[in-house]
Amino acid sequence: KxxxxxxxxxxxxxxxxxxxxQPEVSVTDITFDITEKDIILIDDVLYTGRTTRAALDxxxxxxxxxxxxxxxxVDRGHREMPIKxxxxxxxxxxxxxxxVKVKMNEIDDEDAVYLIESPK
Known part of the structure; x- marks a missing residue:
């Protein structure tokens, strides 16, 4: 497991x-040593790649x-970083x-992906 x-x-x-x-900062909860482990990083939406780069750091x-x-x-394209x-x-x-908004049953009481117009 x-x-x-x-x-x-x-x-x-x-x-x-x-x-x-003021940024909304959440809790990092990694209570184990990641050294020499194989890690799978999971995110809901890949867009510019900047959040992924930050997560790698x-x-x-x-x-x-x-x-x-x-x-x-969901990969929505529009990359600004060499992230794949x-x-x-x-x-x-x-x-x-x-x-792209992703809803998950465990958090939002529904499993869904929505494509919505961005507020201008």
Missing amino acids: PTLGILDATLYRDDFRTRLK ALMDLGRPSSIQFCVL ADFIGKNIPTSVNEE
């Missing part, structure tokens, strides 16, 4: 210092894993004026 953890990469984002409002501060594979539920998922649930091409 794999050991699970939760990673918050907010403080590792490259736009952390340029945001005007956060993981490196916790140890030196043997490998990291990246799994994403190893496992993709669904490719959903979007415009820059659209957002």
Whole structure:
């Protein structure tokens, strides 16, 4: 059985210092040593790749894993970083004026993916 953890990469984002409002910081809950472990990083939506890069930096501060594979539920394109998922649930091409919202039953009482128009 794999050991699970939760990673918050907010403080590792490259736009952390340029945001005007106070960031919402969650808890990182990784209570095991990741050194020499094979890690699978899972995210809901892959967009620019900046959050993934931040998550990789956060993981490196916790140890030196043997490998990291990246799994994403939805890849919407528009990459700004050289980031590629190893496992993709669904490719959903979007415009820059659209957002993908993923809902999970354990948190939102529904399993759904929504494509919505971004507020301007």
